[in-house]
Structures are given as C-alpha cells and as structure tokens.
Amino acid sequence: MIRSTILVSGDPISLSRGAEETKLAIEAELSFYGLEDEVQVGYTGRVNRTDVLPVVVVYPEGTVYGPVTPRDGSEIVEEHLYKGRVVDHLTVAAEIAAAEIDTLGELSDTLYGQKRIVLRRAGLIDPYSIDDYIAEDGYFALATALTDMTPDDVLQTVKNSNLQGRGGAGFPTGLKWSFVAQQAEPTRYIVCNADESEPGTFKDRLIIEGDPHSVLEGMALSGYAVGAHEGWIYIRGEYVMARDILNRAIAQAEEMNLLGDGILGSDFSFHIHVHAGAGAYICGEETALLNSLEGQRGIPRIRPPYPTVSGFRGMPTVVNNVETLANVAPIVLNGADWFRAIGTNRSPGTKVYTMLGDVNITGLVETPMGTTLREIIDIYGGGVKDGKAFKAAQTGGSSGTIIPADLLDVPMDFASMQEKGAGLGSGALLVCDEDTDIVDLAYVLVRFFMTESCGKCTPCRVGNVQMLESLERLRKGMARRSDLERLEEIADFVQQSSFCGLGQAAPVPILTGLRYFRDEFEARLRA
Amino acid sequence: MKSLEELQKIKERALERRRLAGEGSRARVVVAMGTCGIAAGARDTMTAILGELEKRQIADVVVTQTGCVGLCEYEPIVQVQVGDQDMVTYGNIDTDRVSTLVEEHVVGGEPVEKWLVRK
Ligand SMILES: Cc1cc2nc3c(=O)[nH]c(=O)nc-3n(C[C@H](O)[C@H](O)[C@H](O)COP(=O)(O)O)c2cc1C
Numbered sequence: 001m002i003r004s005t006i007l008v009s010g011d012p013i014s015l016s017r018g019a020e021e022t023k024l025a026i027e028a029e030l031s032f033y034g035l036e037d038e039v040q041v042g043y044t045g046r047v048n049r050t051d052v053l054p055v056v057v058v059y060p061e062g063t064v065y066g067p068v069t070p071r072d073g074s075e076i077v078e079e080h081l082y083k084g085r086v087v088d089h090l091t092v093a094a095e096i097a098a099a100e101i102d103t104l105g106e107l108s109d110t111l112y113g114q115k116r117i118v119l120r121r122a123g124l125i126d127p128y129s130i131d132d133y134i135a136e137d138g139y140f141a142l143a144t145a146l147t148d149m150t151p152d153d154v155l156q157t158v159k160n161s162n163l164q165g166r167g168g169a170g171f172p173t174g175l176k177w178s179f180v181a182q183q184a185e186p187t188r189y190i191v192c193n194a195d196e197s198e199p200g201t202f203k204d205r206l207i208i209e210g211d212p213h214s215v216l217e218g219m220a221l222s223g224y225a226v227g228a229h230e231g232w233i234y235i236r237g238e239y240v241m242a243r244d245i246l247n248r249a250i251a252q253a254e255e256m257n258l259l260g261d262g263i264l265g266s267d268f269s270f271h272i273h274v275h276a277g278a279g280a281y282i283c284g285e286e287t288a289l290l291n292s293l294e295g296q297r298g299i300p301r302i303r304p305p306y307p308t309v310s311g312f313r314g315m316p317t318v319v320n321n322v323e324t325l326a327n328v329a330p331i332v333l334n335g336a337d338w339f340r341a342i343g344t345n346r347s348p349g350t351k352v353y354t355m356l357g358d359v360n361i362t363g364l365v366e367t368p369m370g371t372t373l374r375e376i377i378d379i380y381g382g383g384v385k386d387g388k389a390f391k392a393a394q395t396g397g398s399s400g401t402i403i404p405a406d407l408l409d410v411p412m413d414f415a416s417m418q419e420k421g422a423g424l425g426s427g428a429l430l431v432c433d434e435d436t437d438i439v440d441l442a443y444v445l446v447r448f449f450m451t452e453s454c455g456k457c458t459p460c461r462v463g464n465v466q467m468l469e470s471l472e473r474l475r476k477g478m479a480r481r482s483d484l485e486r487l488e489e490i491a492d493f494v495q496q497s498s499f500c501g502l503g504q505a506a507p508v509p510i511l512t513g514l515r516y517f518r519d520e521f522e523a524r525l526r527a
Numbered sequence: 528m529k530s531l532e533e534l535q536k537i538k539e540r541a542l543e544r545r546r547l548a549g550e551g552s553r554a555r556v557v558v559a560m561g562t563c564g565i566a567a568g569a570r571d572t573m574t575a576i577l578g579e580l581e582k583r584q585i586a587d588v589v590v591t592q593t594g595c596v597g598l599c600e601y602e603p604i605v606q607v608q609v610g611d612q613d614m615v616t617y618g619n620i621d622t623d624r625v626s627t628l629v630e631e632h633v634v635g636g637e638p639v640e641k642w643l644v645r646k
Contacts, residue, residue, distance in 0.1 A: 123559060123596025123604075131541035134534070143534035202563075209561040210594025241562055256537055264530035363563075363599035 010043030014054035025070035029077035122210025141329035160336035167321030170414035179308035190231035195284035198397030200428035204322035218325030281452035300500035343369030347413030396425015399505030460503025463494035561595030567602035
C-alpha cells in the first residue's frame with residue numbers, strides 16, 4: 001500500500017546539482033526504515049525556480065523542500081516520512097517557490113489542485129450562460145486586442161508565447177498564423193479542428209461542453225491576427241451536445257455583438273459556423289477535414305501546398321485544435337511572458353490529458369508541461385487500479401506510443417517525449433496494469449486503423465490488413481519467427497511510405513510494443 | 528475605438544443579472560452536466576433535486592448546471608454552496624442520495640462528509 005510519494009526535480013539544472021544523488025540517498029534511507037513499499041520515489045520535471053533546485057516534494061501533503069542535498073534527503077525521510085514531522089529548516093528557501101508552484105502545495109485538499117488555463121472555468125460556470133463567461137474575464141482579451149493592439153501585436157504575442165499546437169504534432173501556433181498573415185490572398189479562414197476522433201481522447205469535447213466561449217474567443221483573436229473574417233468549427237458528428245452548446249454560445253455572442261459584424265463597435269467582423277462531421281477518423285487530419293468541410297470525400301490532400309497557403313476553398317487557412325485555441329485568450333490577456341513561465345522551456349503552458357484505463361480516478365487533468373507520467377497516474381489518477389502494478393501506458397491516443405515503466409519519469413512535453421521515441425499526441429493516457437496483454441492491445445489498435453484507413457494509398461489500405469492478419473496468427477499461436485519479422489517489416493514499410501499521418505502512425509503501437517515488450521510477442525510464437 | 532468600455536458595460540450588466548438571480552437565495556446547487564455526467568445519470572439527479580426542492584416547497588435555492596470538472600470517475604457530481612460558506616463537491620450523487628443531500632446540507636447546513644470528493 002503506497003501512502004506517500006516523494007518527487008525529486010529531475011530537470012537538467014537539478015541533475016547538474018546532484019538531484020540523482022539526492023534521489024538515491026532518499027531511496028537508501030527509505031529502505032533503511034523499511035518504508036520502500038509504502039513510499040515511492042520519482043522525478044518531477046515541472047519546477048522552474050532555479051535558485052532552490054533540486055526541489056523535493058512530499059505528497060499527499062504537498063510539502064516542498066529545497067534545495068535538497070543527499071544528506072538533507074536522508075533527513076527528510078527520517079523526520080518527515082518516518083517520524084511524521086515536517087523538516088522546517090529545509091522548507092524555508094522553498095517557501096517562495098512553493099507559492100509559485102502553487103498547484104503542488106494545494107494538491108492535498110482541493111479538487112482543483114492542478115494548473116488550469118484551458119479548464120480554468122470548466123466545472124465552475126454554466127456553459128449555456130454567456131454572462132458567466134463574461135463575469136470571469138470572458139471576451140476581455142478580444143476587447144483589449146480590438147482597443148489597444150494591432151493584428152500584428154496579437155500575432156507577435158502568440159508567437160512569443162511559444163504556444164504549440166495541442167492537436168498532436170506540436171507545431172508552433174504563432175508561426176502557423178504568420179504563414180497565413182503573409183499571404184497575398186486577402187480572403188482567409190480560421191478552422192477549429194474539433195473532430196477529436198482519436199480513441200481515448202475526449203478533452204476537446206469537455207473543453208467545449210465546459211467553456212464554449214473560450215474557443216470562440218480564441219478563434220476571433222486568431223481571425224483578427226491573420227486577417228480572417230470567417231471561421232468554421234468542424235466538430236465530430238457524435239458530439240451532439242457540444243454542438244448544441246456551441247451553436248447557442250455563438251448566438252449569444254452575436255446578440256451581444258461579441259461576434260458578427262463590427263465587434264464591440266470596432267471595424268473588425270468575425271462570423272463562426274459549426275459543421276458536423278460524419279464520424280470518420282481520417283477527417284481529423286487537417287487536409288481531409290478541409291475536403292470534408294467543402295462537401296467532398298474526406299481523404300487527405302497532397303502537401304504542399306499546406307492549408308496555410310491553400311486551405312479551405314483554396315484560401316489561406318489556419319487549422320487549429322480546440323485546446324490550442326482555448327489557450328489564445330489567456331495568452332493575449334496575460335502576455336507571452338506569463339505563459340512562458342508555465343511548463344518547460346521548450347514547451348510552455350499546460351497540457352490537458354484524458355486519463356483512462358486501469359487507474360482509480362479516470363477523467364480530465366490539466367497540468368503544466370513537463371509533469372511526469374508517474375505524477376499524473378499517482379497523484380491525479382489515484383494510482384493503478386486495485387493496487388496492481390503498472391505495466392505500460394499508451395500516450396497520445398491509438399496512434400500513440402506504448403511505453404514501459406522506464407519512461408514514467410520523463411518530463412512530458414513535446415520535445416522530451418520525442419527524444420525518448422515517445423509522443424504526447426492528443427494527450428490521451430491509456431494506463432495498462434500488469435494483466436494487460438500487449439499483443440492483444442496491438443491487435444485491437446490495428447483493427448481500428450484497418451477500419452479507418454481511407455483507402456487512398458496502398459501502404460495504409462493493404463498494410464493494415466496484413467498487419468492485422470499477422471497479429472491474428474500470432475494470437476492463435478500459428479505464427480513463426482519469420483512471420484514476426486515480416487510483421488515488423490510491413491509495419492516499418494507502412495510507416496515510411498503512407499500518404500498521410502494516419503498510415504504513418506498506424507504501425508506505432510506495434511513498433512513500440514515490439515521495442516519494449518518483444519518477449520510477449522515471441523512468447524506467442526509457434527513452438 | 529472603445530471596445531473595452533463596451534465590454535465593461537456588458538460585464539456590469541451581466542454581473543447585475545447574476546446578482547439578481549442569486550439574491551435572497553439560501554443556497555446554490557450546481558449539477559455537472561457534461562456528457563460524462565449525463566452518461567452517469569446527471570439528468571435524473573437534476574430532476575430529483577428539482578423534485579425534492581419542490582416537494583419541500585423550497586423556492587430560494589438556485590439550481591444550475593456546469594460542465595465537466597475533470598473527475599469523470601465520480602459522476603454524477605454535484606456542488607453545493609450554502610450561504611457564504613465554501614462550495615463543496617460531492618461525487619456519485621445518484622437519485623437515491625438526493626433526498627439526504629437536500630435534507631442535511633441544503634436545509635440543515637451540514638455537509639454530508641461521506642460523499643465529499645477528496646483527492
Ligand atoms: C489521422 C489523423 C487524425 C487527426 N485527428 C485530429 C483531431 O481529431 N483533432 C485535431 O485537432 N487534430 C487532429 N490531427 C492533426 C491535424 O492534422 C492538425 O495537425 C491539427 O488540427 C493542427 O492543429 P494544432 O496545430 O492546433 O495542433 C489528426 C491528424 C491525423 C494524421
């Protein structure tokens with residue numbers, strides 16, 4: 001039974017100041033007191049204060065210590081964990097830091113012990129009431145922009161904030177906008193990607209259902225920045241309630257002149273339309289989405305030209321994810337520096353995750369970039385269900401990477417995950433306990449891709465069928481070693497040669513599954 | 528251009544409407560009605576709360592809805608605020624818990640500790 005979690009800051013600065021030795025000292029002291037089964041130790045990657053590093057945080061109390069030498073680490077174990085007394089002299093310097101990393105200190109007794117930017121109003125306001133939104137600073141970013149900022153000011157603010165797209169690829173949002181802004185063609189469009197067809201991902205739906213105006217305001221700001229006057233929300237067909245909420249929100253905003261012609265007495269006009277998809281995974285891919293939005297078959301387009309040059313109806317188009325757009329108003333309101341102070345250097349801000357699978361508390365979590373998977377599972381997810389051991393997690397949805405326990409302490413941001421060959425993707429975190437069969441998991445995922453392949457290119461259309469057949473033989477114990485090699489070869493081929501992201505990502509679960517759990521695949525081979 | 532001033536006026540009117548709506552009420556009950564809540568039965572919970580208040584002829588309680596608070600596991604989630612006390616959050620409020628919740632917290636002013644969501 002785990003009763004406490006100790007996290008040591010594992011960022012490069014902390015490591016250069018001996019965080020690893022501190023962690024080892026803590027572990028040694030824990031086993032000296034026989035506490036190793038009750039207290040777990042890991043790294044945290046989200047502490048930005050450099051003067052008090054390395055920092056040690058003890059949960060569930062949320063006590064912050066720093067800077068902590070290996071000797072201090074031993075003392076913390078003896079005093080805090082063994083005798084139950086906070087080591088006052090080690091919290092002094094960290095107190096200022098604790099105020100800054102407020103979310104840590106508050107964790108123990110509040111429901112909202114997270115760093116919330118995107119979800120700061122979700123669960124607090126009535127999504128059907130524009131009054132609620134306005135009362136909580138809603139539309140103030142837009143009004144400020146229209147009053148005091150040029151379109152280029154807004155663009156530069158978003159650029160300087162280093163906001164990266166939250167739809168999966170992490171492309172710099174400001175850069176994308178600047179591509180559109182510099183086109184000669186005057187007609188431009190904003191498209192909000194609310195297709196959210198990645199299994200296991202439901203953050204966009206809950207953002208819309210909880211705080212629809214935050215997305216609308218982000219779109220209007222994006223329109224102002226790039227010179228667009230019309231925007232579309234392409235929303236997954238199954239999201240009936242979210243669509244209804246959006247339509248009502250748009251009507252309310254237009255009635256109050258917060259959207260529509262001459263917004264708030266300015267000469268900026270922006271209209272938003274909602275378009276329901278028909279339930280194809282491929283229509284989340286931006287060029288297939290644009291085809292579908294134009295009334296054509298939802299298959300991907302050749303790129304280049306990218307949508308920023310030739311997008312909706314052949315015009316320069318910004319395509320952004322719901323969560324990306326929901327970050328825009330807070331950035332414009334609070335400034336780029338404010339945003340950059342949250343999260344990691346390379347990926348500022350927060351990430352909204354949907355946690356599901358074998359955890360005690362499934363749901364929606366928003367934490368600063370750089371939070372480790374271990375923190376998310378143990379602190380927000382309440383640990384692995386039924387006290388079982390963690391085996392693997394799939395990060396980023398069905399096309400995401402299957403990662404083993406070794407990667408639990410990687411600070412999760414786009415770049416750090418990529419360095420480890422893993423992905424942040426859409427932010428879905430599927431947690432699998434010790435009983436999960438990785439071959440079965442891969443099988444279910446490939447079946448999904450086979451069904452959802454749009455059929456445009458051969459590698460994806462045929463390759464997914466072949467991969468599924470291989471996995472089927474493996475599950476029936478009929479596959480030989482050569483079949484496994486063939487599976488790997490096909491997976492590699494499909495990844496390298498598919499036309500769009502669907503086919504390129506489809507083999508990822510198999511390839512990462514093989515990388516980390518090869519023995520499980522081999523155990524299924526024909527004797 | 529006076530967009531900010533425009534919005535400031537709109538905000539004042541919005542705050543005024545919210546104040547009027549809450550004026551003279553003894554409590555606020557907020558049901559989480561995101562799809563996760565509804566899938567877990569939040570609509571029934573909402574109906575039961577309204578029914579319970581009507582049965583007891585309580586008219587000075589504001590019942591509203593909100594989106595997902597993030598703890599889908601504990602849906603249906605209901606938040607209750609009595610007077611100027613802090614808002615508290617309850618989890619798994621199925622219809623059979625509604626009567627006790629209204630009785631003890633909304634009427635009696637004592638939170639039902641065992642149903643509170645704590646992490
Ligand atoms: C098969 C496939 C499915 C995708 N599904 C989605 C989706 O549901 N939502 C989304 O925002 N992006 C999705 N994307 C990514 C989009 O193509 C695009 O990169 C994204 O909308 C850009 O927005 P961002 O820069 O704000 O992240 C998908 C990509 C692929 C290849």
